[in-house]
Amino acid sequence: GESVGLHLPTLSVQEGDNSIINCAYSNSASDYFIWYKQESGKGPQFIIDIRSNMDKRQGQRVTVLLNKTVKHLSLQIAATQPGDSAVYFCAERRGTYKYIFGTGTRLKVLA
Amino acid sequence: GAVVSQHPSWVICKSGTSVKIECRSLDFQATTMFWYRQFPKQSLMLMATSNEGSKATYEQGVEKDKFLINHASLTLSTLTVTSAHPEDSSFYICSAPPAANEQFFGPGTRLTVL
Numbered sequence: 001g002e003s004v005g006l007h008l009p010t011l012s013v014q015e016g017d018n019s020i021i022n023c024a025y026s027n028s029a030s031d032y033f034i035w036y037k038q039e040s041g042k043g044p045q046f047i048i049d050i051r052s053n054m055d056k057r058q059g060q061r062v063t064v065l066l067n068k069t070v071k072h073l074s075l076q077i078a079a080t081q082p083g084d085s086a087v088y089f090c091a092e093r094r095g096t097y098k099y100i101f102g103t104g105t106r107l108k109v110l111a
Numbered sequence: 112g113a114v115v116s117q118h119p120s121w122v123i124c125k126s127g128t129s130v131k132i133e134c135r136s137l138d139f140q141a142t143t144m145f146w147y148r149q150f151p152k153q154s155l156m157l158m159a160t161s162n163e164g165s166k167a168t169y170e171q172g173v174e175k176d177k178f179l180i181n182h183a184s185l186t187l188s189t190l191t192v193t194s195a196h197p198e199d200s201s202f203y204i205c206s207a208p209p210a211a212n213e214q215f216f217g218p219g220t221r222l223t224v225l
Contacts, residue, residue, distance in 0.1 A: 034214070045216070
C-alpha cells in the first residue's frame with residue numbers, strides 16, 4: 001500500500017551544525033505535507049508545513065523542501081541546538097483531515 | 112494555539128479488563144478527531160476517525176469491537192480498549208483539527224497491560 005517513509009532512522013549532529021532530515025512519500029496525489037517533532041512521552045508538535053504547489057518554505061531556523069519529481073521531502077534545521085533532540089516525522093494529508101505519518105527519524109544533538 | 116488534552120496520561124491494567132481513554136479539545140470544537148497508536152520507536156499508526164454524532168471509521172486491520180470509539184460531544188472523544196491484553200500495550204494519541212489545515216495532538220496516553 002502507499003506510505004510515507006524516511007531514509008534514516010537516527011541522525012547524530014554536532015551542536016551548532018545544520019541538520020537535514022529526509023522523507024520519501026509514495027502518493028503523488030498528496031497536496032499537503034507537515035513535519036512534526038515528538039519528544040519522548042509526548043504527542044507530536046507541528047513544526048512546518050508545505051503545500052504541493054510550493055517547493056520551499058522557511059520558518060524560524062527550519063526550512064522544508066519539496067521535490068515532487070522524486071516525491072521527496074526534507075527538513076533542514078539550522079544551528080541545531082540540544083533542544084532539537086527528538087523524533088521527527090513527516091506526514092502526508094489524505095483527504096481533508098486525515099494524516100498518514102512516516103517512519104520517523106531520531107535526531108541526536110551532540111554537545 | 113489550540114489545545115488537545117488526554118486523560119489519563121498513563122494507565123496500568125490487568126489483562127482482560129477494559130480501559131477508557133478520553134480526548135478533549137479544550138478551546139475549540141471538533142466534529143472529527145483521530146486516534147493513533149504508537150509502539151516504541153515506531154511511527155504513529157492511524158487507528159480510526161472519530162465522528163461526532165455518527166459511527167467511527169476504522170482503518171484496515173483495526174478491530175472495531177476491540178477499540179470502541181464514542182464521540183459524545185463536539186469536544187470529547189473516547190477510546191475504550193476492551194478486554195485488553197499485553198499486546199495492546201502502547202502509546203495512544205488523539206488529534207483534532209481546529210481547521211482544515213491544522214491538526215493538534217494530545218499528549219498521549221501510555222497503556223500498559225499486565
